Amino acid sequence: MIAIDWTSFALGAGAGSLMGVLFFAGLALGIQLALRTERAALVLALSAALRIAALLVAGWLVAGAGVTALAGFGLAFMLVRLIAISIMRISPPAEAC
Template identity: 55%
Template sequence: MITIDWPLLAIGLGAGAVAAALFFAGLGLGMRLALRTAHPLAVLLPSAALRIALLLAAGWWVATLGAVALLGFALAFFVVRLVLVAVLRPAQEGEAWN
């Protein structure tokens, strides 16, 4: 029987949720700033590099805790991404929020 270290999974889930929230908040801020400047590449490249580096560092730290924590981290990241995309996507023509 496989045993799951639930506290370690919770740490991974929490770290993944925080990392995803910060990652996508940084993406939104970077896009907002890039759209207001004459040279968007000067904003987008450093923004992407910083977000990716911080996400990798957080993932590396969680991976040192164990595979269960890393699984929780990845799961939380993708769930937060799925929720954000579903909530923030523009409504299609003829579609309205109830």
């Protein structure tokens, strides 16, 4: 039987949840800022670069704690992604200014 370190998994899941929330909040903020400026591509590219870099750094740090923590990180991030997509599909679109 395979022994799973649940503490490590939970720490990875906590980090994955936090990074998922920050990632998708940053995405929403980047889109809102891009819609208000004439240089939308620059804003979106900078937003993507910052979000991806932060996610990679956090993933790298969690991977140092072991495979179990990394699995928790990935699963929690994907769960937050599923929740974010579900919320966006349910909520009505905002009126254009």
